[in-house]
Amino acid sequence: MTTATASHDDHGDHSHHGPAKGIMRWVLTTNHKDIGTMYLWFSFIMLLTGGVMALIVRAELFQPGMQLIRPEFYNQMTTMHGLIMVFGAIMPAFVGLANWMVPLMIGAPDMALPRMNNWSFWILPFAFGMLLFTLFTEAGAPNFGWTFYAPLSTTYAPSSVTYFIFGVHMMGISSIMGAINIIVTILNLRAPGMTMMKMPLFVWTWFITAYLLVAVMPVLAGVVTMMLMDIHFGTAFFDAAGGGDPVLFQHVFWFFGHPEVYIMILPAFGIVSQIIPTFARKPLFGYASMVYATSSIAFLSFIVWAHHMFTVGLPLQAELFFMYATMLIAIPTGVKVFNWVSTMFRGSMTFETPMLFALAFVVLFTIGGFSGLMLSIAPADFQYHDTYFVVAHFHYVLVPGALFGIIAGVYYWLPKWTGHYYNESLGKFHFWMSFIGVNVTFFPMHFIGLAGMPRRIPDYALQFADFNAIATVGAFIFGFSQLIFLYLLIKTIRGGEKATDQVWEGAEGLEWTIPSPAPYHTFAEAPHVK
Amino acid sequence: MFFRTWQRLSSVVLGLVLAPAAMADWGLNMPQGITEVSQSIFELHMLIFWICVWIGVVVFGVMFYSIFKHRKSKGAVASKFHESLGLELLWTAVPTVILIAMAVPATTVLIQMYDTTNSDVDIKVTGHQWKWQYDYLGEDVGFFSNLTTTDDEIYNRTEKGENYLEEVDNHVVVPTGQKIRFLITSNDVIHAWWVPEIAVKKDAIPGYINESWALIPEGQEGIYRGKCAELCGVQHGFMPIVLEAVTADEYQVWLDDQRAGKVAEAAAAQGDFSYDELMVEGAAVYARSCAGCHGTEGQGMGSIFPALAGSSMALNDMAGHIDIVLNGKPGTAMQSFSAQLTDVEIAAVITFERNAWGNDTGETVTPKMIIDAKK
Numbered sequence: 001m002t003t004a005t006a007s008h009d010d011h012g013d014h015s016h017h018g019p020a021k022g023i024m025r026w027v028l029t030t031n032h033k034d035i036g037t038m039y040l041w042f043s044f045i046m047l048l049t050g051g052v053m054a055l056i057v058r059a060e061l062f063q064p065g066m067q068l069i070r071p072e073f074y075n076q077m078t079t080m081h082g083l084i085m086v087f088g089a090i091m092p093a094f095v096g097l098a099n100w101m102v103p104l105m106i107g108a109p110d111m112a113l114p115r116m117n118n119w120s121f122w123i124l125p126f127a128f129g130m131l132l133f134t135l136f137t138e139a140g141a142p143n144f145g146w147t148f149y150a151p152l153s154t155t156y157a158p159s160s161v162t163y164f165i166f167g168v169h170m171m172g173i174s175s176i177m178g179a180i181n182i183i184v185t186i187l188n189l190r191a192p193g194m195t196m197m198k199m200p201l202f203v204w205t206w207f208i209t210a211y212l213l214v215a216v217m218p219v220l221a222g223v224v225t226m227m228l229m230d231i232h233f234g235t236a237f238f239d240a241a242g243g244g245d246p247v248l249f250q251h252v253f254w255f256f257g258h259p260e261v262y263i264m265i266l267p268a269f270g271i272v273s274q275i276i277p278t279f280a281r282k283p284l285f286g287y288a289s290m291v292y293a294t295s296s297i298a299f300l301s302f303i304v305w306a307h308h309m310f311t312v313g314l315p316l317q318a319e320l321f322f323m324y325a326t327m328l329i330a331i332p333t334g335v336k337v338f339n340w341v342s343t344m345f346r347g348s349m350t351f352e353t354p355m356l357f358a359l360a361f362v363v364l365f366t367i368g369g370f371s372g373l374m375l376s377i378a379p380a381d382f383q384y385h386d387t388y389f390v391v392a393h394f395h396y397v398l399v400p401g402a403l404f405g406i407i408a409g410v411y412y413w414l415p416k417w418t419g420h421y422y423n424e425s426l427g428k429f430h431f432w433m434s435f436i437g438v439n440v441t442f443f444p445m446h447f448i449g450l451a452g453m454p455r456r457i458p459d460y461a462l463q464f465a466d467f468n469a470i471a472t473v474g475a476f477i478f479g480f481s482q483l484i485f486l487y488l489l490i491k492t493i494r495g496g497e498k499a500t501d502q503v504w505e506g507a508e509g510l511e512w513t514i515p516s517p518a519p520y521h522t523f524a525e526a527p528h529v530k
Numbered sequence: 531m532f533f534r535t536w537q538r539l540s541s542v543v544l545g546l547v548l549a550p551a552a553m554a555d556w557g558l559n560m561p562q563g564i565t566e567v568s569q570s571i572f573e574l575h576m577l578i579f580w581i582c583v584w585i586g587v588v589v590f591g592v593m594f595y596s597i598f599k600h601r602k603s604k605g606a607v608a609s610k611f612h613e614s615l616g617l618e619l620l621w622t623a624v625p626t627v628i629l630i631a632m633a634v635p636a637t638t639v640l641i642q643m644y645d646t647t648n649s650d651v652d653i654k655v656t657g658h659q660w661k662w663q664y665d666y667l668g669e670d671v672g673f674f675s676n677l678t679t680t681d682d683e684i685y686n687r688t689e690k691g692e693n694y695l696e697e698v699d700n701h702v703v704v705p706t707g708q709k710i711r712f713l714i715t716s717n718d719v720i721h722a723w724w725v726p727e728i729a730v731k732k733d734a735i736p737g738y739i740n741e742s743w744a745l746i747p748e749g750q751e752g753i754y755r756g757k758c759a760e761l762c763g764v765q766h767g768f769m770p771i772v773l774e775a776v777t778a779d780e781y782q783v784w785l786d787d788q789r790a791g792k793v794a795e796a797a798a799a800q801g802d803f804s805y806d807e808l809m810v811e812g813a814a815v816y817a818r819s820c821a822g823c824h825g826t827e828g829q830g831m832g833s834i835f836p837a838l839a840g841s842s843m844a845l846n847d848m849a850g851h852i853d854i855v856l857n858g859k860p861g862t863a864m865q866s867f868s869a870q871l872t873d874v875e876i877a878a879v880i881t882f883e884r885n886a887w888g889n890d891t892g893e894t895v896t897p898k899m900i901i902d903a904k905k
Contacts, residue, residue, distance in 0.1 A: 064694060065686040072764045072832060139833045145761045151736065152719040152763060156659075156863060158834060240737025241860075246720060247735060281602070283612040311722060311759075312733045313740035316644045320637060327629045331622060338621045341589055344596040348608040351601075359597070363590060370582035377632065379639040380575045382731045383560050386722060386759040447558040452726045454759045457767030459684060461695045461755075463557055 018520055027122075030114035032099045033518065035121050037417075039096025040410070042124060044486070046088030047403075049132070051479050053081040058441075058475040061468050066459055074458035075143035076135065082146025083164075086264065087171045088128050090398065093406045094267040095120075095178045098206045101413060102182060104511035104518065105200045107191025107527045112184040113177075120177040127170035134160035145456060147257070150238035150249040154230045161231065165224045172217040179213035182206055191510070193529035197291070200509055201284065202409075204291050205270030208298045212259045212266075215302075219256040223249065247312055254305035262301045265365075265397060266294060268405025269336060272358045274509075275412050276340050279355035280347030281506040286339040293332035293339075300329050310381045319378050326376035330369070337366050352504070353427030357408035360400055360435050368396030371446065386456075389449025395442045399478075400435075407434075407485070414489075415503045419517030420496030426488045433481035440474025561726050564750040564775075568729035570639045578632060646741040649711035651704065657714075657721030657734035657758070659863055660765035660822060663870070664702045667713070671788040674870045675700045676818050677768050681826060684768075695767070696755040699818070701774040705781035707748040714740045718863065719763060725756030725773050733760055746775045763863070764831070765822050799873035799897040805881065808894060812882025815875045820883075823863060828887040834863065839887035848893060851880055852903045873900040 019025045019034065026038060057077050060068050069077070099117065103110055111117045134141040139158035142148070153161060186207050190199070199207075226249075229235040236242025238249045269290075277284045284290065306314060306322040314322075340362050349355070371393040375384055384390060415421050444467035449455075453464045460468065499516040510529070514522050562572045600606040652667040658674075665672035675698045682688040684695075691697070704710050714723050716734035724731040728744040756771035776784065817826070823835040830837030838844050843851050855876055858866035867876060877897040884891045 064690060066684055067686065071767065075761075075764065075766075143764075149720055149761070152761065156719050156763060158832070240735075244737075246737065280600075281608040283610065285612050286614075286618055287612070289613075289618050311731050312735065313738060316641065319640060319644075323636065323640070324633060327633060330629060331625050334625050335618070335622060337589060341593045341596070342614075342617070343612075344593060345600065346606075346609045346611070347596065347600050348602045348606045349597065349600055350603070359593075362593065366586065366589065370586060373582060374575065374578050377574055377578050377636045379571050379636055379643060380578065382643070383571055383575070383726060383729055385731060386724075450560040451557045452561070452757070454724070454757050454767075456761040457757075459695060459767050461693075462690060 028118070030110070030118050031520065032103050032111045032114070032117065033417075033520065035111075035117050036096045036099030036101075038121050039092050039099060042121070043089050043091075043093035043096060043406075044489075046084050046092070046128065048482065048486075050081050050084035050089055051482065053077045053084070055475060055479050057081065058472040060458060061460070062472040063469065064460055064462055064465050069458075071458045072140065072143060075145075075456070076141040078456055079142045079145050079148075080131070080135070083131065083142070084128070085398070086146060086260070087168075088124075090264045090402050090406070091175060092124060094206070094209070094264075095175075095182075097202075097267065097271070097406065097409050097413075098178075098182050100417065101409075101511060102185060102203055102206060103189070104416075104514065104522060105203050105509060106186065106189060106194050107510050107523050107529065108185060108189035109521065109523050109526075111181050112189055113181045116177050117181055120174045120181065123170050123174040127167045127174065130163050130170075131167040134163050147253060148227075149253075150227060150230070150246050151240075154227050154238055157231070162228070165228050168224045169221055172221045175213050176217045179210035179217075182210040183214070186210075191523070191526040191529050194510075197288065198529060200270075201273035201287070201290055201294075202267065202270035205266040205273075205294055208294050209263050209266045212263050212298055212301065216256040216259045216263075219252060220260075223252040223256065226252070247309075250309050250312060251306070254308045255302075257308065258305040259298075259301040261394075261397075262297060264402045265405075266298070268361065268365075268402045269294065271405045271409040271412070272340065272361050275354050275358040275408055276343050276362075278412070278504050278506045278508070279352060279358075280344050280349050282343060282347040284339070285342035285345075286335070289335055290339055293335040296332040297329060300325060300332070304329065307376060307378075307381070310378050311385050323376060323378040327373070330373050330376075333369055337362065337369070350505075352411075352424065353422070353431055354408045354412035356428065356431045356435075357404045357411065360431070361404045361408060364396055364400030364404070364438070368393055368401055371396065384449065386454055387449035388445040388453045388455055391455050392442050392445035392449055395445070399442065400438050404434075404438075410489075412504075413511070414492055415499035416511060416514075416516050416518055418493050418496075419499055420492050421499050421503075422488055422492040422496065426484065426491075430481060430484040430488060433484065434478060437474050437476075437478025437481055441471050441478055442474070444468075444471050444474075563727045563729050564746055564752075564754070565728050565744050566747075567639070567643055567744070568727065570642070571729045574636055574639060577635070581628060581632065643742075646711050646743045648709060649743060650708035651710045652713060653702065653704070653710060654713045654715070654739075655702075655723050655734065657716040657718075657723065657762065657769075658865055658870075659718050659763050660758075660769040661819075661870075662698075662702075662721075662723070662758075662769065662771060663717075664700075666785070669785055670792075671785055672869075673700045673788070675702060675772070677770060678818075679768075681817070681821070693755070696757075696770045696772070698770060698772045701753070701772045703774045703776055703781060703784050704744075704746065705778040706746045706751055706775050707778055709743060709745045711741060711743045714742065717865065720760050721758050721762045721769070722760035723756070723771060724759040725754055725771055727754040727756075728773070731759055748777070751775050751777060768822070795872045795874070799901060801897075803874065803877070803896060805894045808878040808881040808896075809885065810878075811875065812878035812880070813886070815871060815879040816882050816886075819867065819871065820879065828883065828889075838883050839889060844883050844889050845891060848880075848884070848895065849903075851884065852876075852895065852900065855880055856900070856903060868904060873897040873904075876900045 137160055139160050141160055142164045144153040226237040230237050236244035238244050238246050273284055304326045307326040375381055448464045448467045453460055501515055502512045560575050562569055654665040654667055656663040662675045678697045678699050679695050683690045714732045714734045716736045721734040723734055730742045730744050732740045732742045752775055754773040758769045824830055824838050828839035856868040858864050874897045877895045877900045880895040884893050
């Protein structure tokens, strides 16, 4: 990286501002690329940590009966798996990609608030360190599910819930600061000529996502604070015996939780919208409608939260409202899928690893969208709710959805970051193992869910045995395939075929005009966008 | 009905790939269930499923056509088109129409599901960690329903029975041909009472009484199994529901038997029991009602559920011991057992706890002492 910086003389005075030496480079850095790198490695570590927990869960579910772990530890594993994957793996990975790519895509020299950027990142290791250490306490880790419904998470919670609340507060602060930084950067640091409607879609989707984060993370902070008050300060927000309301918890939680779902998918929409045009060698179909569709999805995400609560006994009118509003989401989401397919139509496609992951994203995310449409039908949801059908649904949108989007983005930009092409055969091998693994794991879950297996149970009736065994095999294939990814990443960072500046034949945009690897400082002088 | 015809048409076309009948046989699909509501839900489910399949066929069809035809290796040259107002309006409008068509039958079914009026039988269902309580309102019949699958089966020390994890001691018995209203609530955390065959799933929430209903047609007598669907703690996977539908006449006989049984139990509590009798009974009650939290050897669980072996209450404080079993400890998972267990069972289990696992107090707690403590 240092040599690349030195050899790059476009930026005059800045060329000698290489990174500092040693560990303090990473602790004190305000460089968007360093911080992006740290976010990405952190989320990868969290992905593996949460993945191990998922494999423990799947191993226990391989056969009926309790074999490996006890029910109380099982509940800790499912809870921690969910929390770590949502808040530790998916969200920080997107922030990492935003840190790296948003300034490069809009022609900005760095993020607008670089010191805050450093702080946003460095909160995270402490938040997750605190959450993970509860596993080693006598009370055990949180065991009430990642949705932590009261009163299971208040009156009946293990004492580690207080650390969990503190951890959630820290993650929330980190996310809000990260989001503010992205908004401020996009609004203020665009290069001359880079109008809003010329911004790459990844920037657009992140812009909208950042507003969602600023809007809902405080709601999450509110709900955990109410829990804290109930547990330690004698209030009864969620305690029926004290005049409180357990259903209030769910309303507040899902008012955060549903936009949160889109926080985890909108940036992936953006990544896929960058990749498909590149490898189809054809401009994105319907750029403007993509922007409007993303905005519509973001707006609708605020008025559909109670579809997670169809069985809590809402009044009929509320039930109908939330059913209709939820069904509406299918329309803008459909627009996006149709646009991606139209982009491919009459293109000139090649199938490098980022494109493979992006294509798998389109197909498998759409399958997750279909099951989402099924779940929106409230009467049918009375049968689907809290079964493995739901588990299948949200894993389809989060694993081959959000996670494949992230992986596609990493492959796509990796040559720009490292200056080397990755090994294409190894990348394809990683893709096919992941693709097979993910489907073998999650597709059978549709069947066992419809057949009546509830979620979050450590042991199950005998009729569910076969599909559970298959799902476990798939989970191990998928889990271990990610080690191929780790190996490939390290190999590519260390060396490999030298990447060109444009990297991909069909790539367009400011990030492909700078050298590969990207110098430590870029766009010290703003480029002009025509 | 339009939807049925449409569904059948779709089934024929795609039948070779995924026949719905075969899916039902292999336990791949939602059960059609035995009530009108459950069958309406099944139809909605299949309708939306086939809509999704058809949209998928079209969208993925175009996508894979492009992938095979418009690839660079086949010499495809990219065209430059990137918008089409007409096309974009079309694929906004068509899904809107499909969704409205879908919303109409869904609304009808939902309205039907919410109509809990004019019920013939009212059953209050109360969730507890980790068992269900049923009270037949106005009938003076009520009981708890506990899992009967043994720890030996769960921990693989013996072979698993046919209804592994789906069997309970007391079935919730309901008559066919009558509208049954379930009033669902909880005593501690949130549970959810779910029997797929009658398509009733409703959260049991402390402080709320949720309503749901089912009308099982005559001729559909039988046993239908369900489960708790909302994470409710450690034993969430171990609190099933067994619904037994019987004819209206059999139902009346069953109610009478239940009432007679209660009278007999009360009379039995007045009798004398030896230490040995109480210990045998107590061990069985302990395994069923206490071991879930306090451990099979009275060792407790984590920091939440205290050990009974060697506990000062079990060794020294008999009055306190009787009190906590009868009345529970508010704000903790320790429930009141005065309604869950008979006086004989309570006496037996306390005797057992005070003498098992090296507690050796030698004390006997008799059913009469329990009756006195309740006064």
